[in-house]
Amino acid sequence: MDTLTFTFEPGGRPLYEQLYRRIAAEIASGRLKAGERLPSKRALGAHLQISVNTVDGAYRMLADEGYLDSRPRSGFFVLALPRTLAAPTPRPAAAATPPSPDAACRYDLRTGLVDPDTFQPDLWLKLARKVMPRMGAHLAAGDPQGERVLREGLTRHLREFRALDASPDQMVVGAGMEYLLGLLAKLTGDGAVYALEDPGYPKLRTVLANSGVAHRFVGLDEAGMRPDRLRASGADVAYVTPTHQYPMGITMPVGRRLELVAWAEERRGRYIVEDDYDSEFRYAGRPVPSMTGLTRSEKVVYIGTMSRSLAPSTRCAYMVLPPALLAAFRQRFGTYACTVSMLEQHLLAAFIGDGLLVRHLNRARTLYRRRRERLLDALGGAFGDRLRIHGANVGLHLLATLAGGPGEKAMKARAAEKGVRLAGVTDFAASDAARLPRNTVVIGYAALHDAEIAPVVRRLAAAWATA
Amino acid sequence: MDTLTFTFEPGGRPLYEQLYRRIAAEIASGRLKAGERLPSKRALGAHLQISVNTVDGAYRMLADEGYLDSRPRSGFFVLALPRTLAAPTPRPAAAATPPSPDAACRYDLRTGLVDPDTFQPDLWLKLARKVMPRMGAHLAAGDPQGERVLREGLTRHLREFRALDASPDQMVVGAGMEYLLGLLAKLTGDGAVYALEDPGYPKLRTVLANSGVAHRFVGLDEAGMRPDRLRASGADVAYVTPTHQYPMGITMPVGRRLELVAWAEERRGRYIVEDDYDSEFRYAGRPVPSMTGLTRSEKVVYIGTMSRSLAPSTRCAYMVLPPALLAAFRQRFGTYACTVSMLEQHLLAAFIGDGLLVRHLNRARTLYRRRRERLLDALGGAFGDRLRIHGANVGLHLLATLAGGPGEKAMKARAAEKGVRLAGVTDFAASDAARLPRNTVVIGYAALHDAEIAPVVRRLAAAWATA
Numbered sequence: 019m020d021t022l023t024f025t026f027e028p029g030g031r032p033l034y035e036q037l038y039r040r041i042a043a044e045i046a047s048g049r050l051k052a053g054e055r056l057p058s059k060r061a062l063g064a065h066l067q068i069s070v071n072t073v074d075g076a077y078r079m080l081a082d083e084g085y086l087d088s089r090p091r092s093g094f095f096v097l098a099l100p101r102t103l104a105a106p107t108p109r110p111a112a113a114a115t116p117p118s119p120d121a122a123c124r125y126d127l128r129t130g131l132v133d134p135d136t137f138q139p140d141l142w143l144k145l146a147r148k149v150m151p152r153m154g155a156h157l158a159a160g161d162p163q164g165e166r167v168l169r170e171g172l173t174r175h176l177r178e179f180r181a182l183d184a185s186p187d188q189m190v191v192g193a194g195m196e197y198l199l200g201l202l203a204k205l206t207g208d209g210a211v212y213a214l215e216d217p218g219y220p221k222l223r224t225v226l227a228n229s230g231v232a233h234r235f236v237g238l239d240e241a242g243m244r245p246d247r248l249r250a251s252g253a254d255v256a257y258v259t260p261t262h263q264y265p266m267g268i269t270m271p272v273g274r275r276l277e278l279v280a281w282a283e284e285r286r287g288r289y290i291v292e293d294d295y296d297s298e299f300r301y302a303g304r305p306v307p308s309m310t311g312l313t314r315s316e317k318v319v320y321i322g323t324m325s326r327s328l329a330p331s332t333r334c335a336y337m338v339l340p341p342a343l344l345a346a347f348r349q350r351f352g353t354y355a356c357t358v359s360m361l362e363q364h365l366l367a368a369f370i371g372d373g374l375l376v377r378h379l380n381r382a383r384t385l386y387r388r389r390r391e392r393l394l395d396a397l398g399g400a401f402g403d404r405l406r407i408h409g410a411n412v413g414l415h416l417l418a419t420l421a422g423g424p425g426e427k428a429m430k431a432r433a434a435e436k437g438v439r440l441a442g443v444t445d446f447a448a449s450d451a452a453r454l455p456r457n458t459v460v461i462g463y464a465a466l467h468d469a470e471i472a473p474v475v476r477r478l479a480a481a482w483a484t485a
Numbered sequence: 486m487d488t489l490t491f492t493f494e495p496g497g498r499p500l501y502e503q504l505y506r507r508i509a510a511e512i513a514s515g516r517l518k519a520g521e522r523l524p525s526k527r528a529l530g531a532h533l534q535i536s537v538n539t540v541d542g543a544y545r546m547l548a549d550e551g552y553l554d555s556r557p558r559s560g561f562f563v564l565a566l567p568r569t570l571a572a573p574t575p576r577p578a579a580a581a582t583p584p585s586p587d588a589a590c591r592y593d594l595r596t597g598l599v600d601p602d603t604f605q606p607d608l609w610l611k612l613a614r615k616v617m618p619r620m621g622a623h624l625a626a627g628d629p630q631g632e633r634v635l636r637e638g639l640t641r642h643l644r645e646f647r648a649l650d651a652s653p654d655q656m657v658v659g660a661g662m663e664y665l666l667g668l669l670a671k672l673t674g675d676g677a678v679y680a681l682e683d684p685g686y687p688k689l690r691t692v693l694a695n696s697g698v699a700h701r702f703v704g705l706d707e708a709g710m711r712p713d714r715l716r717a718s719g720a721d722v723a724y725v726t727p728t729h730q731y732p733m734g735i736t737m738p739v740g741r742r743l744e745l746v747a748w749a750e751e752r753r754g755r756y757i758v759e760d761d762y763d764s765e766f767r768y769a770g771r772p773v774p775s776m777t778g779l780t781r782s783e784k785v786v787y788i789g790t791m792s793r794s795l796a797p798s799t800r801c802a803y804m805v806l807p808p809a810l811l812a813a814f815r816q817r818f819g820t821y822a823c824t825v826s827m828l829e830q831h832l833l834a835a836f837i838g839d840g841l842l843v844r845h846l847n848r849a850r851t852l853y854r855r856r857r858e859r860l861l862d863a864l865g866g867a868f869g870d871r872l873r874i875h876g877a878n879v880g881l882h883l884l885a886t887l888a889g890g891p892g893e894k895a896m897k898a899r900a901a902e903k904g905v906r907l908a909g910v911t912d913f914a915a916s917d918a919a920r921l922p923r924n925t926v927v928i929g930y931a932a933l934h935d936a937e938i939a940p941v942v943r944r945l946a947a948a949w950a951t952a
Contacts, residue, residue, distance in 0.1 A: 082736065082738070082773075084708070084737075084738020084739040084740040084741060084742075085738075085739055085740075097740055098740070130625075130626075131624075131625060132624050134621045134622065134624055135621075137620060137621040137624055139617040139618045139620060139621065142613075142617055142620070142828075143613060143614060143617050146609075146610060146613040146617070147610060150606040150609055150610050150613070151606045153604060153606060153609070153798070154601045154602075154604040154606065155601065156798055157598075157599050157601055157604055157796035157797065157798045158597075158598060158796075158797050158798060159597075159661075159792075159797040159798060159800075160798065193660045193664075193800075193824035193825070193826075194626075194822055194824060196821050196822065197660075197664075197824055200667075204695055220820075221820055221821075224817075224820055224821075225821075228671055228817055228818070230697055241551070269549065270551075271549075271551020271552075272551040272552055273551040273552075273564055273565070274551060275551075325626075329624035329625075330624065330625050330626040330822065331620070331623055331624045331625060331626060331627065331826060331827035331828070332826055332827075332828075333626075333660075333822065333823075333824055333825065333826040333827075334826070350691075350695055351695070353687075353688055353691055354663050354688075354691075354692075355661055355663065355797065355800065356800075357660035357661060357664055357800055357824055358660070358800065358826070359660075359798060359799055359800040359801070359825070359826065359829050360798035360799075360800075361609075361798070361799075361829065361832075362826050362828065362829060365828075
């Protein structure tokens with residue numbers, strides 16, 4: 019009974035718990051050995067001057083948890099733990115995520131950002147006040163395709179602004195484009211091969227590779243993905259960004275859209291995925307109808323996202339599935355919870371339903387239009403004809419080609435030396451097949467404050483002066 | 486020029502847009518044919534009595550979008566669309582999700598629900614007021630593993646309540662357990678085979694199948710997953726619910742925990758996944774240390790979720806990865822956005838950081854403890870010894886076995902006739918290997934209002950009276 023002689027901490031945990039901990043520790047350390055019989059409850063109670071009930075409580079917990087074996091009319095025996103653990107060594111600390119190498123850059127002209135000023139906390143708080151009291155009725159995981167009220171709002175928005183007539187029943191809401199593409203890759207059939215634009219959005223390759231889906235790269239011409247190359251690739255699903263090709267900024271003409279859809283119509287299992295990521299921001303010309311809206315083909319999947327229209331922090335994207343893929347979704351993912359939280363879904367539904375999304379888009383479009391014009395003016399003033407701008411009609415980035423420049427790499431490096439971080443077109447290219455313009459950088463201007471335009475352009479002018 | 490003779494709608498869209506639409510429609514319908522030359526801007530302007538600029542605007546948009554070819558000094562020509570579209574037929578309406586067959590049941594005793602009264606809208610609104618003004622600084626997609634402030638809060642919580650010492654750097658936050666298991670299935674190596682508890686959570690099979698990962702079912706004994714069967718299965722990864730086996734309610738003793746971890750330690754590529762889904766609600770005995778905390782083995786992955794501790798609507802789960810899997814995560818998913826929205830993450834971080842999660846859990850535990858006791862009393866009063874209760878120490882469901890009952894199917898059917906929906910243990914069984922108690926149903930009581938307990942038990946007593 020020596021090992022069990024100890025003093026209780028007064029005013030600490032309940033006595034039975036202190037005793038439980040002590041005995042468990044003795045067993046774990048090996049001081050109490052397998053097969054050993056513990057003192058009777060009465061004896062230990064008397065020894066430690068505690069009640070029999072307290073000892074009973076501790077013994078029973080130890081038995082519950084597999085430390086002790088309770089044998090009727092014999093008492094409690096230490097059980098053999100299959101593997102006595104050495105004194106636990108602390109886990110090696112996990113390495114923190116390495117900081118980005120460009121963290122030092124003063125100005126960030128990467129794509130994929132939005133202007134912090136477009137976020138209106140008061141408006142969202144107002145929506146939260148409206149929505150929160152109702153959330154007690156929505157504590158379950160909800161509809162696998164997303165809340166109906168949100169899908170109704172989104173389809174109404176698509177009808178009014180993208181001439182896309184979809185039913186809420188065809189729509190699937192999910193936590194971002196990456197998540198939805200991961201789902202889609204499982205719906206388009208085993209062994210389906212995806213065609214990706216080259217140059218294009220690098221993350222698509224990662225998502226497809228992570229989904230175990232093969233892909234081929236297909237080069238572009240001035241109208242977007244080349245149908246001849248697509249055909250030659252042997253791919254089944256063509257993933258395109260027709261409104262504003264990422265990153266080249268090409269708006270795919272109607273003819274090319276129809277040509278691609280015709281390719282998909284030729285064979286069973288073929289699809290077009292239309293990623294309409296930043297269609298909300300169009301500054302010149304009028305909106306081209308979406309491929310989905312234009313053709314009403316059952317071969318086109320439409321994917322939209324709140325990442326640009328609202329902010330990447332939102333984590334809400336949506337896709338419109340043709341009947342065959344919708345059936346596959348319901349069969350394979352019909353028991354899943356929608357990955358967007360119910361609060362977020364109801365906030366967004368109220369945002370859209372109250373007409374605030376349209377107002378937000380108008381406000382943001384005006385802001386970005388003005389910013390784009392100022393940036394174009396400033397670049398024109400600094401570089402004149404030496405810098406050709408393209409792909410600037412839609413979206414939140416543009417391309418700039420420096421005539422007789424020192425090469426894209428040198429342009430990026432010199433800009434970085436001056437504190438300006440930007441990407442070059444080759445950063446988006448996957449293969450040599452991508453015929454890229456030389457001396458061309460990609461400028462994301464969404465998060466560039468108006469006051470920063472002049473200094474950024476000055477720095478770029480200094481960086482590229484000797485070119 | 487006849488086809489282009491039409492009257493403008495006064496006060497409608499801008500004239501250039503009306504003209505654009507009209508010409509596009511004529512081309513789409515085939516009335517204007519490929520190769521046809523459009524009238525000069527001046528001529529059409531004079532004909533329609535509009536300005537040359539208006540015609541110019543319409544022609545240029547049509548050229549931009551691939552309807553027209555602009556030939557310098559020759560004019561505008563209709564381009565060949567690769568495939569003339571017939572008048573678009575409306576898409577067939579997608580079938581709405583079929584309503585659940587049990588929708589008519591008055592009382593829902595399924596598992597996976599929480600009590601609506603545990604949701605405190607005022608508290609969440611207060612948090613929203615605190616967090617929302619800061620969200621403008623968090624519009625980007627954020628850390629792939631989840632916001633650091635949230636991971637710090639969650640690891641602190643695990644340290645204090647689950648004796649689990651993890652670093653925030655090891656933690657990955659994601660939109661629900663299904664999502665995280667989908668990720669994990671890609672991290673544990675190609676060809677890894679998962680062992681699932683049988684009976685167990687049916688959704689796990691679906692998620693693994695959707696991830697292209699093979700699984701084997703492993704039966705249970707009174708301590709949980711059987712190590713001999715696990716060994717015989719040839720599986721690499723054992724997925725277990727040791728705190729409160731789903732659905733059998735078994736708390737895995739320490740010895741079995743260590744035995745399973747020892748199995749994993751034997752070979753490279755083996756892992757234990759510890760799903761701790763409802764550990765927060767323990768009513769009898771004291772908490773058994775988590776396998777991860779107990780062994781500090783680098784072979785254990787811990788998965789926790791907010792679905793039970795808060796609500797399924799939250800869509801936030803988290804896992805603690807050992808170093809090898811963390812490295813794999815960063816390599817394969819390091820460019821992904823975290824699937825939980827930034828707003829949700831910051832709300833949860835404030836909720837945990839302000840000590841509100843602990844308070845919420847205490848409140849909910851008290852509520853569920855009282856409900857469980859009332860339910861047990863009522864069942865005892867109605868059935869006496871005929872109904873044996875088990876698996877009720879932890880969590881939000883219990884098992885009830887009716888001595889000499891008419892069989893599980895009949896018990897469920899008769900309960901449904903009386904308006905009570907509940908599951909039987911075989912609903913969770915995957916194979917004949919699962920040795921299941923007969924006449925046993927699973928009763929989820931989390932969303933059962935106190936006032937409903939008496940009527941529900943009365944209905945069950947009536948349903949099972951003739952047994």
